[in-house]
Amino acid sequence: MLLKCLLPFLSLALKVLGHNSTYQNPILPGFHPDPSCIFVPELDDTFFCASSSFLVFPRIPIHASKDLRKWKLVSNVLNRPAQLPGLNTAKRATSGIWAPTLRYRNGTFHLVTTLVYDDYAINATNRFDNFAFTSKDPYSSAAWSDPVHFDFPGYDTSPFWDEDGTVYVTGTHAWQVDPGIKMLPVDLKTGEVGETISIWNGTGASSPEGPHIYRKDGYYYLLIAEGGTGSGHRATIARAKNISGPYESDPANPVLTNSNTTAYFQNVGHADLFQDRNENWWAVALSVRQGPDGSYPMGRETVLTPVTWEEGEWPIFTNVSGHMHGWHLDSAPPVRQGEGSLVDSSVQINFEPGSVFPPEFVHWRFPTNGSYTISTPGHEYALQLKSSSANLTGSDGRSAEPAGQTFIARRQVHSLFKFSVTLDPSSLEMEEQEVGVAVFLDQLHHYDLGIVMLPPGTSNITSRTSNTTALIPYFRVRGITTVPAFVSPTLALTPVPSAWVGDSLNVQITASNLTHYALSAGPASRPYEQKIIGYGNGLGLTWGFTGALLGVYATTNGGAGEFDTYVKNWTYTGHGQIVEIPGAS
Ligand SMILES: *[C@@H]1O[C@H](CO)[C@@H](O)[C@H](O)[C@H]1NC(C)=O
Ligand SMILES: *[C@@H]1O[C@H](CO)[C@@H](O)[C@H](O)[C@H]1NC(C)=O
Ligand SMILES: *[C@@H]1O[C@H](CO)[C@@H](O)[C@H](O)[C@H]1NC(C)=O
Ligand SMILES: *[C@@H]1O[C@H](CO)[C@@H](O)[C@H](O)[C@H]1NC(C)=O
Ligand SMILES: *[C@@H]1O[C@H](CO)[C@@H](O)[C@H](O)[C@H]1NC(C)=O
Ligand SMILES: *[C@@H]1O[C@H](CO)[C@@H](O)[C@H](O)[C@H]1NC(C)=O
Ligand SMILES: *[C@@H]1O[C@H](CO)[C@@H](O)[C@H](O)[C@H]1NC(C)=O
Ligand SMILES: *[C@@H]1O[C@H](CO)[C@@H](O)[C@H](O)[C@H]1NC(C)=O
Numbered sequence: 351m352l353l354k355c356l357l358p359f360l361s362l363a364l365k366v367l368g369h370n371s372t373y374q375n376p377i378l379p380g381f382h383p384d385p386s387c388i389f390v391p392e393l394d395d396t397f398f399c400a401s402s403s404f405l406v407f408p409r410i411p412i413h414a415s416k417d418l419r420k421w422k423l424v425s426n427v428l429n430r431p432a433q434l435p436g437l438n439t440a441k442r443a444t445s446g447i448w449a450p451t452l453r454y455r456n457g458t459f460h461l462v463t464t465l466v467y468d469d470y471a472i473n474a475t476n477r478f479d480n481f482a483f484t485s486k487d488p489y490s491s492a493a494w495s496d497p498v499h500f501d502f503p504g505y506d507t508s509p510f511w512d513e514d515g516t517v518y519v520t521g522t523h524a525w526q527v528d529p530g531i532k533m534l535p536v537d538l539k540t541g542e543v544g545e546t547i548s549i550w551n552g553t554g555a556s557s558p559e560g561p562h563i564y565r566k567d568g569y570y571y572l573l574i575a576e577g578g579t580g581s582g583h584r585a586t587i588a589r590a591k592n593i594s595g596p597y598e599s600d601p602a603n604p605v606l607t608n609s610n611t612t613a614y615f616q617n618v619g620h621a622d623l624f625q626d627r628n629e630n631w632w633a634v635a636l637s638v639r640q641g642p643d644g645s646y647p648m649g650r651e652t653v654l655t656p657v658t659w660e661e662g663e664w665p666i667f668t669n670v671s672g673h674m675h676g677w678h679l680d681s682a683p684p685v686r687q688g689e690g691s692l693v694d695s696s697v698q699i700n701f702e703p704g705s706v707f708p709p710e711f712v713h714w715r716f717p718t719n720g721s722y723t724i725s726t727p728g729h730e731y732a733l734q735l736k737s738s739s740a741n742l743t744g745s746d747g748r749s750a751e752p753a754g755q756t757f758i759a760r761r762q763v764h765s766l767f768k769f770s771v772t773l774d775p776s777s778l779e780m781e782e783q784e785v786g787v788a789v790f791l792d793q794l795h796h797y798d799l800g801i802v803m804l805p806p807g808t809s810n811i812t813s814r815t816s817n818t819t820a821l822i823p824y825f826r827v828r829g830i831t832t833v834p835a836f837v838s839p840t841l842a843l844t845p846v847p848s849a850w851v852g853d854s855l856n857v858q859i860t861a862s863n864l865t866h867y868a869l870s871a872g873p874a875s876r877p878y879e880q881k882i883i884g885y886g887n888g889l890g891l892t893w894g895f896t897g898a899l900l901g902v903y904a905t906t907n908g909g910a911g912e913f914d915t916y917v918k919n920w921t922y923t924g925h926g927q928i929v930e931i932p933g934a935s
């Protein structure tokens with residue numbers, strides 16, 4: 351009791367006297383866009399964040415932290431194809447799971463989001479599928495429910511519990527048809543909806559979206575994103591005494607942006623607000639680290655910024671950069687519970703018998719059953735891949751392939767890194783059978799280094815013969831991108847040196863600077879012979895809404911002749927996080 355009485359004073363003392371903290375952005379590096387975060391005192395003072403995942407599966411990651419600095423993947427909300435069969439049919443890389451909102455209410459976590467079919471007509475009523483997942487245990491993927499769907503012809507849906515218990519969902523309409531922030535009451539248990547009203551159209555920039563409502567000091571505050579998720583991105587805020595409006599815009603808008611600056615962290619916007627144990631305010635937002643060449647292949651990442659929010663006043667956000675100072679934070683060990691690893695940990699995986707894929711591993715849409723098996727008899731400590739007919743581009747670069755695409759990957763989470771696997775090309779026999787590694791943004795943006803069977807003489811493209819009776823293994827680097835447009839050109843092609851044939855090969859992708867990926871290979875037993883086969887630039891992977899994945903694929907490139915192949919020693923090592931660059935402020 352005494353302690354309970356003292357607590358407010360202790361926390362006030364901390365607010366006043368506690369040393370401010372320093373921390374580094376991004377807090378969730380790599381492909382973690384559209385963040386939504388909460389603080390849950392009831393679960394041992396833990397912070398939780400969700401981010402969007404587009405066509406990647408399993409996903410909608412939940413990361414947890416006790417100190418806002420060390421973030422661990424604890425579960426994937428979307429982890430069973432039966433939860434959302436539609437994810438497997440959505441075309442176009444910009445389709446899939448858009449911005450989620452994570453909230454905690456009376457023992458239950460709620461995650462509200464939208465599956466967008468981005469290739470449907472802009473006025474198609476079935477373009478947006480909105481729904482809510484719930485869980486009582488954020489540390490278990492299996493504990494996340496099936497979704498409860500509700501009707502709303504737009505995206506970025508976010509729930510707010512009013513004092514009378516009514517849940518109001520805000521969202522934005524199909525922006526090309528009827529832009530502006532809309533609100534409707536939704537029964538999240540049944541999906542029943544009430545009347546939709548327009549509550550705010552923002553400050554006049556394009557694409558008002560990403561709304562969240564907060565209640566403070568007798569006001570409803572409505573925080574939104576504007577300007578589109580590119581260089582004009584910004585956060586703006588408005589408030590009203592009545593949740594239905596009228597909403598008054600903050601004269602200081604935009605409250606958060608790096609637009610029109612030379613900062614390394616660009617495209618800052620799409621924010622969410624929460625308080626810590628000492629009742630200090632923080633915001634998360636998305637941002638990209640844009641190099642001097644304009645590239646940001648890691649895509650949209652999650653950044654954290656302190657917010658000062660005095661009683662009755664507008665919140666004041668701190669500008670986002672790499673090295674941040676903010677409210678006092680108690681140091682704390684990483685969260686113990688949960689299924690994954692710290693977001694920026696390096697990993698080495700040997701595919702031990704009886705092991706399963708860590709929850710960081712993802713596919714592009716749903717995996718084909720039986721295509722990925724750990725430690726088959728006779729091939730212990732290896733991952734067996736069954737090839738797909740489709741390669742990573744697929745038939746048209748945008749559709750789901752009926753028989754899937756054999757690809758398993760994880761995110762690039764460091765500016766500089768090395769990713770390597772050991773491949774065994776001995777099962778490759780027919781022309782265009784290929785196994786390799788890729789740095790992959792989506793079906794139309796990836797670089798691949800494959801070992802592929804081709805006729806001798808193929809490396810001189812102009813004198814290519816088609817003698818298929820004497821195929822030999824080649825290293826081939828191919829790339830496809832739309833920035834600037836080029837279609838599947840071969841960037842490098844060279845026969846596997848005869849001294850390496852018959853060996854297991856170490857095939858790897860590194861980023862040793864901010865502009866290029868290097869793709870290299872060598873005999874696994876003689877690392878000093880590793881040689882670079884080709885390069886891909888980061889600019890070619892700077893597009894759309896996703897971020898770079900690193901993984902392995904096996905394909906017949908459209909041909910017959912399905913094969914099995916074995917992958918060993920999956921290693922991802924971070925070699926540095928670059929958070930500021932000379933010349934940027
Ligand atoms: C909170 O949850 C408990 C247990 O599920 C339930 O009895 C109670 O009615 C809930 N309270 C509110 C305000 O929803
Ligand atoms: C969508 O727009 C097209 C072109 O303007 C029109 O032909 C069609 O009827 C519209 N569909 C709906 C569902 O409003
Ligand atoms: C937003 O704009 C739409 C279309 O111009 C208009 O119908 C609506 O009333 C506006 N909403 C508000 C809250 O001003
Ligand atoms: C809020 O505004 C709505 C719509 O104008 C009105 O029906 C409602 O009574 C108002 N609520 C309060 C608490 O004033
Ligand atoms: C950046 O500058 C342009 C051109 O002056 C302006 O239109 C835009 O609104 C500015 N961005 C922000 C976030 O103020
Ligand atoms: C944030 O950055 C903007 C643009 O560079 C600048 O005008 C503003 O003063 C900065 N705000 C703070 C609090 O430093
Ligand atoms: C501590 O951080 C807060 C939030 O950024 C800031 O307002 C305050 O000025 C800082 N205090 C000190 C002593 O630096
Ligand atoms: C490739 O083949 C063409 C046509 O036979 C020939 O002109 C060219 O010199 C060859 N290039 C190399 C590098 O061997």
Ligand SMILES: *[C@@H]1O[C@H](CO)[C@@H](O)[C@H](O)[C@H]1NC(C)=O
Nearest residue numbers: 806815816817818819820821
């Ligand atoms: C094809 O390759 C085989 C084996 O190297 C060789 O015996 C044969 O002559 C080649 N055929 C042609 C048409 O070059």
Ligand SMILES: *[C@@H]1O[C@H](CO)[C@@H](O)[C@H](O)[C@H]1NC(C)=O
Nearest residue numbers: 862863864865866867868885
């Ligand atoms: C990065 O490395 C590539 C390959 O060696 C090189 O072409 C490029 O100029 C380098 N970029 C910078 C900024 O040094």
Ligand SMILES: *[C@@H]1O[C@H](CO)[C@@H](O)[C@H](O)[C@H]1NC(C)=O
Nearest residue numbers: 741742743828830838907908
């Ligand atoms: C993918 O496969 C198709 C044939 O199905 C082929 O035309 C294309 O070049 C391949 N591209 C890449 C980059 O994998």
Ligand SMILES: *[C@@H]1O[C@H](CO)[C@@H](O)[C@H](O)[C@H]1NC(C)=O
Nearest residue numbers: 770771772856874919920921
């Ligand atoms: C696995 O790969 C890493 C990185 O390439 C290498 O250092 C290590 O020796 C390899 N381990 C085995 C058992 O081959």
